[in-house]
Amino acid sequence: MIAADPQKEVLFASDMHLPAGPSEYRDALLALLEGPARQAQALFLLGDVFEYWLGDDVSGQDHGETLRALAHCAKTGTRLYFMPGNRDFLVSDRLLTRYGITMLPDPVIVALPDGPALLSHGDQWCTQDEAYQRWRRFAHWRPAQAGFRALPRRLRRQLAQRLRARSQALGRMTADDLLDVNPAAAERAFATFGVRRIIHGHTHRPDIHAMRGGTRIVLPDWRPGDYRYLRADCRGLTIHRIR
Secondary structure (H helix, E strand, C coil), X not given: CEECCCCCCEEEECCCCECCCCCHHHHHHHHHHHCHHHHCCEEEECCCCECCCCCHHHHHHHCHHHHHHHHHHHHCCCEEEECCCCCCCCCCHHHHHHCCEXXXXXXXXXXXXXXXXXXXXXXXXXXXXHHHHHHHHHHXXXXXXXXXXXXXXXXXXXXXXXXXXXXXXXXXXXXXXXXXXXXXXXHHHHHHHCCCEEEECCCCCCEEEECCCCEEEECXXXXXXXXXXXXXXXCEEEEEECC
16 A cells, blocks of 8 residues: 555546647646646556557657656655556556656555545456457557567557557447446445545546445546646545646
């Protein structure tokens, strides 16, 4: 369990989907790092921070400015935590350590100022989409990851673009309930980990769900002109916009 100082706030964000190079999304993250995150004891990034990660040798360069900004924030005293999502699971622990960021397992319990919570990216609980779960198991298979990293850089970029287009097309064709968290899977997580609160992203459906096992908070995904994060302090949880 990761402990937090009850007197200091903790921030959460996920699903920024930062493209390579300059963008409004990157500007918003830089504003978060230079502003609210400086006053917080910790910032938890719960997956899909990047639109896709093609390996440290490629995406590490594409997102160099973002990584340097994260490192600078860490040096000022804010603890930074990164949990891989379904778009950026190829980020290596070695690279994160180099920039002062701690890799998190999925899921993990954190003791927040107002009580414990289970953190996750959330995609593992979308169990009704069996095709996605098969792909997820394959994508997290180490030999498959090693094989992808060994491909030429240009080919990796091409494959990522094709997968993104295919994902968008399937998303438009797939029933909404298949893309969301399975309530039964969330209930099992409450029981397995003995918590009354879950915080996750992935679904792009920000909301607060009162469930039999506890409360499930879905983080807001970032959209053009709408960049939000979750703040936890001794008074509870609140959503804030980056100005």
